[in-house]
Every structure is written in C-alpha cells, then in structure tokens.
Amino acid sequence: xxxxxxxxxxxxxxxxxxxxxxxxxxxxxxxxxxxxxxxxxxxxxxxxxxxxxxxxxxxxxxxxxxxxxxxxxxxxxxxxxxxxxxxxxxxxxxxxxxxxxxxxxxxxxxxxxxxxxxxxxxxxxxxxxxxxxxxxxxxxxxxxxxxxxxxxxxxxxxxxxxxxxxxxxxxxxxxxxxxxxxxxxxxxxxxxxxxxxxxxxxxxxxxxxxxxxxxxxxxxxxxxxxxxxxxxxx
Numbered sequence: 001x002x003x004x005x006x007x008x009x010x011x012x013x014x015x016x017x018x019x020x021x022x023x024x025x026x027x028x029x030x031x032x033x034x035x036x037x038x039x040x041x042x043x044x045x046x047x048x049x050x051x052x053x054x055x056x057x058x059x060x061x062x063x064x065x066x067x068x069x070x071x072x073x074x075x076x077x078x079x080x081x082x083x084x085x086x087x088x089x090x091x092x093x094x095x096x097x098x099x100x101x102x103x104x105x106x107x108x109x110x111x112x113x114x115x116x117x118x119x120x121x122x123x124x125x126x127x128x129x130x131x132x133x134x135x136x137x138x139x140x141x142x143x144x145x146x147x148x149x150x151x152x153x154x155x156x157x158x159x160x161x162x163x164x165x166x167x168x169x170x171x172x173x174x175x176x177x178x179x180x181x182x183x184x185x186x187x188x189x190x191x192x193x194x195x196x197x198x199x200x201x202x203x204x205x206x207x208x209x210x211x212x213x214x215x216x217x218x219x220x221x222x223x224x225x226x227x228x229x230x231x232x233x234x
Contacts, residue, residue: 004067004076007045011076014040014049014177015062021181026057028185030104037082040177041092041099046070048092052079083142090148091173095156100177102184105169108191112136113164119194122203126194127211128218129186131159139166147171159215162187 004011021038025031034057039050052066066077070089074081082088088101112119112134119134121127126134137154140146151171154163161183162172170187174180197203206214 004047007042007047011042011047011049011067012062014042015065018049018051018065018177019060019062021177022051022057022060024181024185025102025104028188030106030184030188031057032105036104037084037088037102038177038181039082039085039088039101042067043099046093047075048085048088050085050088051082052077053082055079084147086143086145087147087151087171090145091151094148094152095173097175098173098180100174100180102172102174102177102180103169104184104188106184106188106191108195109162109164109170109188110168111195112191113169114167116166119164119191120203121206121211122194122197123190124206124214125186126190127206127214128222129183130162130190131215132208132211134160134162134164134187134190137163137165137171139168 018038018040025036030036034054037051039048041048046069047067049065049067051060052064055064064079066079066081067075068081068085068089069075070093072086072089084103091098091101116136118136121133135154135158137150140150147165150165151163155173161174162170164170170184172180172183172187174183194203
C-alpha cells in the first residue's frame with residue numbers, strides 16, 4: 001500500500017525494535033508461552049507495529065512483526081495480528097502522546113489484578129516511575145476495543161504508566177515502546193515488593209507532597225542529558 005511505502009524505513013526500524021523488545025519480556029520473566037505483546041505507533045500515521053498472534057517468542061523476528069491500522073486491520077504482514085491489537089489501537093487513537101503499549105501476564109501484577117486492588121504508593125521507585133498508585137481498570141473481555149476503553153478511561157487522568165485490568169493483568173504505556181517495556185518491568189517489580197511488604201505488616205504510605213516531589217525530580221532531572229532525556233533509565 002502507498003501509505004506503507006512512504007514510511008517504509010521507519011516501519012523497518014520499528015519492526016526491529018519491537019522484535020527486540022519482546023525478548024525483554026521473556027528475559028525479565030513477564031510472560032509465558034505466547035502470551036503478551038509489545039506494540040509501537042508509527043509516527044505521523046494511524047498505523048502500529050505489533051507481534052503476531054500465537055507465535056512463540058523464540059520465533060519472533062523483525063519480518064514476523066505485523067502492521068495494522070487503528071481499526072486493527074492488517075496493512076502489512078502475512079500473519080494475524082495479536083488478539084490485543086484492538087486494545088492497543090484504541091489507546092493510540094485516544095492518547096496521542098502514547099508511542100508504545102505493552103501487555104504482560106506477569107505473576108505479581110496479575111495477582112493484584114485478580115484481587116481488583118490498586119497497588120499503593122509505598123516505595124520511592126513507585127513515586128518516581130508511576131507518580132502514585134498503580135490503578136485498577138475495569139473488567140473487559142478480549143475481542144473488541146473494550147480493554148482499550150478501560151485502559152484509556154483509567155489512565156487518561158492518571159500519571160501512572162501502568163494499569164492492572166481487573167481479573168486480567170497489566171498494560172503499560174510510554175512515549176515509545178522501550179519506555180512502555182521499562183514500565184512493565186518496573187510494574188512487576190513493585191507489585192512483588194509491595195506484596196512482600198504486606199506479608200510483614202502494613203506498608204507506610206508516602207505522603208502526596210513527597211510523591212509529587214519524587215515524580216517531578218525523576219521525570220525532569222534524573223539521568224543523563226541527551227536524546228534519551230532525564231528519567232529514562234534507573
């Protein structure tokens with residue numbers, strides 16, 4: 001299609017990046033078997049690059065990634081796109097600042113999702129990355145954009161880059177796909193740490209003014225100057 005040929009170099013780069021980032025999900029033990037997915041927005045186009053459905057992680061290559069439009073229709077590729085494509089596409093349509101979306105079934109995040117409980121902000125790392133608690137999104141079935149609607153409704157007015165969809169699991173967002181993967185890794189880490197703390201007692205909440213200060217510092221000051229910008233890496 002013409003729309004693809006005009007951005008072919010960009011799409012080729014995103015295919016490689018998205019394929020590589022899926023390896024981070026397995027390396028950090030956030031997924032099992034073929035579950036989970038990473039996607040990236042094609043800048044300036046209503047297109048996204050995403051993992052194909054039901055393909056093993058060790059079989060993923062840049063060439064196996066698929067391109068869809070924001071209605072979930074296949075634009076480029078030979079395989080069916082991820083079953084979560086409609087959810088990703090809905091996020092891109094309604095949150096234009098988002099450039100990457102990730103879904104995992106990581107153990108501790110899914111445990112909180114099964115309970116339908118937000119993760120309280122009791123660690124400085126949570127304040128840094130998520131700006132407060134990790135919220136719970138509504139229960140929604142796979143098959144249309146219902147999950148996407150729940151993600152957007154929950155995160156539209158939140159500083160969090162993660163939402164735990166009730167009885168399902170975590171979805172994370174970022175300015176690009178790498179940032180969304182980082183949020184997924186950190187989401188699982190804090191879900192595990194807070195769970196462990198609750199086995200010992202009642203974790204002490206961080207006051208809101210301290211959360212605000214930590215978030216502002218991490219997002220705007222921390223890190224090295226340059227293209228990555230502050231707050232990109234711990």
